Amino acid sequence: MAAEEVGQAPHGEGVVGQLSDWVNDHIRTVLLGPSLVALFVVFIYPATMLLWLSLQNTRGIGETFEPAYNYGRIFSDPTFWNAVEKTLIYSTGSLVLSVGAGLAIALALNKVLDSRVRNTYSTLILISWAVPLSIVGVTWRWMFNGQLGVVNKLLIDLGILQSSYSWLGNSLSAMVVVILADSWSRIPFAAVVLLAGLQSIPQEMYDAAKMDGATTLQTFRHVTLPYLRPSFFVAGLITWMFAFRAFAIPFSTTGGGPGGATETLAVYIHRFGIQLLDYGFASAVSVFLVGVTLIVATGYVYFVLEQIEEIEV
Amino acid sequence: MAGPEFTVEQYRRRQRLWDVLESRYVVHLVLFLAVFFIVSPLIWQLLTSFKTSQAVLDLTYLPVDPTLAAYERALIDRGFWRAVVNSVLIASASTVIVMILGTPAGYVFSRFRFPFDNAVFVFVLFTRLFPPIGLVTPYYRIVTTFGLLNTKTGIVIANVYLWLPLVIYIMRNFFITIPQALDEAARVDGCTKVQAFRYVVFPVVLPGFAAGTILTFLYSWREFLFAFTVSTDLNSMTIPVATFLFVGDAGIDWAAMAAAAIVAVIPSALVVIFFQRYIVVGLTGGLKG
Structure with a gap:
């Protein structure tokens, strides 16, 4: 682009000068090369190995090349489909809660005019996003503990429950708890993205709507929502995609239990790949997860590329 | 235009509902609830961390005889x-x-x-x-x-x-x-x-x-x-x-x-x-x- 054509740096002398000239002539390689080499080593290498492993039978001792073995097992194994189902419930639940609560928070924050008050609220709300993921899990595990948890204690003291309820020992309530924990960690992100979207709406649009006598609901429907659509798309897509692959939170809250009731695909992969050392099968499941992500990610990449066009115009 | 048939009265009633929803009280209530939801699990962890093992078993809300013993057990004893x-x-x-x-x-x-x-x-x-x-x-x-x-x-x-x-x-x-x-x-x-x-x-x-x-x-x-x-x-x-x-x-x-x-x-x-x-x-x- 233009930056390369303008001007001529003075040519240096000696070894240092020559080196500096070489760097100047190969600026893209020098600045970008190291990153690409690093990504090649830390990403391409293991990703290739993943594909290779998925074609190996690693169930017994050693490895034998049996391309169809693991993929065949996937489709006949009911525990795999259980994990798919749980992952869909988990990620959709977290998506609805995170984006819903995030929207409510963003709309409310946008109404707070005093920036100091607004920043105080944002800071407090952001904290759960920064909490290490396993700490999220053990915290919710502790609160919902059957014998000593504070939730049971509160509900009994308030007279809502007669006796302790085993939240994490029951399939349905365990799923509710992991979804709550996951949303707890994801709400701040959705709120921040949606708030940025709200703040990008020009004030004139609101003024014009007001002049035309629009009700608040009409303004929301015809001004706020259309402008917010890209932020909604991004917040929703990212939240869903990252909840779909969630490992740390379900793993540290319930370990996938009871009886696989909260076993997301990531927990399932970890169980086979790391705990049972059945690399081949875990890799095949990973390839499935990557495939689903790839389809969703393509939508996202298109969105980003569209924005690039806008910038270059 | 054949838009929705609003009488002025209906319009005012609807708008009044939204004025309430948009009022400062509701805005701060929403934010307060959000902050409570976000912060309370961490407060609970903080309270638990100051408890004696007995207080944990007794299910008290606040730490009775607050102590740093739990920090010692985690950081020093377990290294x-x-x-x-x-x-x-x-x-x-x-x-x-x-x-x-x-x-x-x-x-x-x-x-x-x-x-x-x-x-x-x-x-x-x-x-x-x-x-x-x-x-x-x-x-x-x-x-x-x-x-x-x-x-x-x-x-x-x-x-x-x-x-x-x-x-x-x-x-x-x-x-x-x-x-x-x-x-x-x-x-x-x-x-x-x-x-x-x-x-x-x-x-x-x-x-x-x-x-x-x-x-x-x-x-x-x-x-x-x-x-x-x-x-x-x-x-x-x-x-x-x-x-x-x-x-x-x-x-x-x-x-x-x-x-x-x-x-x-x-x-x-x-x-x-x-x-x-x-x-x-x-x-x-x-x-x-």
Whole structure:
């Protein structure tokens, strides 16, 4: 682009000068090369190995090349489909809660005019996003503990429950708890993205709507929502995609239990790949997860590329 | 126009409902509830961490005879202070490496055309969107093969894979907001391309660079999957992993676990409190094209 054509740096002398000239002539390689080499080593290498492993039978001792073995097992194994189902419930639940609560928070924050008050609220709300993921899990595990948890204690003291309820020992309530924990960690992100979207709406649009006598609901429907659509798309897509692959939170809250009731695909992969050392099968499941992500990610990449066009115009 | 048939009275009634919903009281009520939902689990951990083991069993709300014994059990008796040190070292090293590699790369994507540039950029985006759990199984094998199991290096390398693509992307977005005229002016004044980047463009992008640094540090700090896979030994495990290890105990020492959790959360909370604005910039900067 233009930056390369303008001007001529003075040519240096000696070894240092020559080196500096070489760097100047190969600026893209020098600045970008190291990153690409690093990504090649830390990403391409293991990703290739993943594909290779998925074609190996690693169930017994050693490895034998049996391309169809693991993929065949996937489709006949009911525990795999259980994990798919749980992952869909988990990620959709977290998506609805995170984006819903995030929207409510963003709309409310946008109404707070005093920036100091607004920043105080944002800071407090952001904290759960920064909490290490396993700490999220053990915290919710502790609160919902059957014998000593504070939730049971509160509900009994308030007279809502007669006796302790085993939240994490029951399939349905365990799923509710992991979804709550996951949303707890994801709400701040959705709120921040949606708030940025709200703040990008020009004030004139609101003024014009007001002049035309629009009700608040009409303004929301015809001004706020259309402008917010890209932020909604991004917040929703990212939240869903990252909840779909969630490992740390379900793993540290319930370990996938009871009886696989909260076993997301990531927990399932970890169980086979790391705990049972059945690399081949875990890799095949990973390839499935990557495939689903790839389809969703393509939508996202298109969105980003569209924005690039806008910038270059 | 045959729009919805509103009488003035209906219109006023509807609007009155919305005026209530939009009032200061409702706005602050929503925010108060949100803050309560976000903060109360951490407050509960904090209270638990000051309890005696007996108070935990007695199910008291507030710590009776508040004590730091739980911190002593977690940090000293179990030696988890070393996990805190490991966490600081690993997150810092990962952040430095990722920012040094990622910032110039983001600059190149924001400024230069080169063969397959869009394809390379999509590749970077794709590595960012690739589910990390998919790499865990092969990574575990690679780490074992190269003798990096239970080492800090093994965790740092994983962090480079996890956060480098994100940083390249964020930094590119920040660089794009800086007019190319700035680079060109520097070149006309006789700067080499490296000097134009280092002395002219970089200082302008410094707030974005700070946002990237803070974000990478926090992401590395809270990471669990790879840290847990690579190491569960005191020489190299991180404090989030150490805290999780309580879960495997026969009778969980909840107070000590809460103490470890609080220790793991304090740096996160401090960074959020002091750098809230940068985090918001970083989180939204990683999204726009």
